[in-house]
Amino acid sequence: VAWRLTQVAILAVTSLLVLSVADGWDEHGPAGRSGGPSTVAEPATDKASDRVDPGQLESASSPERTIAPDELRTFTLVATGELLVHEFVADTAALYGGDGFDFSPMFRRVRPILAGADLALCHLETPLSPDNSKFEFYPLFLVPFQLAAAIGGAGYDGCSVASNHLLDDGESG
Incomplete structure (x- = not known):
């Protein structure tokens, strides 16, 4: 509620x-x-x-x-919804990444939009694995940490993380 x-x-x-x-x-x-x-x-x-x-x-x-x-001054805010990595998204990033995970090609089409904003914010729905030793994709989530580099490389300035999945890996996660 x-x-x-x-x-x-x-x-x-x-x-x-x-x-x-x-x-x-x-x-x-x-x-x-x-x-x-x-x-x-x-x-x-x-x-x-x-x-x-x-x-x-x-x-x-x-x-x-x-x-x-x-x-005159302008300010451009770009905000996007959930970045929610299900298993098939992680599998695709694994194909792009060779030895690891590369999510950056998935942001290719939005990169120019994000780069043109004064402030670009995302909502990172899922916790990131600290070392990729464990993943979870549904109903609890713990996704590859390489997503963070792709988010930054896409042009986001920051992300909110307050979601119903915030504690999917426990309080210490």
């Missing part, structure tokens, strides 16, 4: 983030990216304390300042 609530909360926050970003886009991409300057309303402040008056945030009479296109 707690995990379900966490998933709902994550979905809600992600949806709000997407909607807030999408609201700032026009037919040319991010608002103001069409080459001309953008204007931003400056909220009125209380001169005595230099605090923003919340009542003035949406006021049409707020003074505006112009932002030149070179002042």
Whole structure:
């Protein structure tokens, strides 16, 4: 139940983030990216304390300042779902790897997308074997550690690991 609530909360926050970003886009991409300057309303402040008056945030009479296109900033986040290695995926990596496992060819098509992001995050669903002396593929997972090198080589900056498989190899795993 707690995990379900966490998933709902994550979905809600992600949806709000997407909607807030999408609201700032026009037919040319991010608002103001069409080459001309953008204007931003400056909220009125209380001169005595230099605090923003919340009542003035949406006021049409707020003074505006112009932002030149070179002042605009963008941030690209790429996030992907589960990297879940079943046995047939590990078998394929073993074919690519010769003596070991090479998962990197599996990321070939997404590498340019990940490289173009300011921040690329994955969700690593399965624990990694520390020394490849033992593997598990279903219903518990413990997968080849070479997956980590392929994830980094693909261009990911980091991964979340909080999942229902986090403790598949026990608390010390």
